[in-house]
Amino acid sequence: MLIVDAGRSVEGELGGGSLRCPVCRGVLAPWGWARERVLRCGSGDRWLRPRRARCRSCARTHVLLPDVCLLRRQDEVAVIGAALTRSVAGEGYRRVAAGLGVPADTVRGWLRRFRERAEAIRAHFTRCAVALDLELRAVLPAGGRVADALEAVGVAGRAWVLRFGPGGPWPAVSRLSGGMLLATRAPAFTWPM
């Protein structure tokens, strides 16, 4: 799986050979389509049929997932981000869920996963933020493990947009995490840049 910029033409990038294999950095070529899926967005449901690509060097195939998504999550990353932000601000998960129109169990699952991975998330996104913004000295403590992790995520997302914009910070967060922000059996985050 590879997260791609939803604002750009994947066909153009595949045709131009500018997409690289996340495993060996070989050039990716078109290789059919992945299954169609629905993405629940803030603005309503959206059907996606992600491209599949095959590496010309190692022959592995990858699903090219647009950066509005996270791996194996049915909701748009900006919706998930809003839930994390509201929770850290002190709202209970049921209220967050009702406010966003998402099932409460789903929101609880996101929060649990984020909490479990908070330290790895904080460390990874702090590293990303520093690499993206050379004037950044440190990500300031925000008052707790989860809040600190979200602060690092936010700083890195904004730094990406400032450098590479346009777009929102949450698609940038998806890219910086390789789609794995809330992945279940995620290995350590790989370096996206």
Ligand SMILES: [Zn+2]
């Ligand atoms: Zn490869």
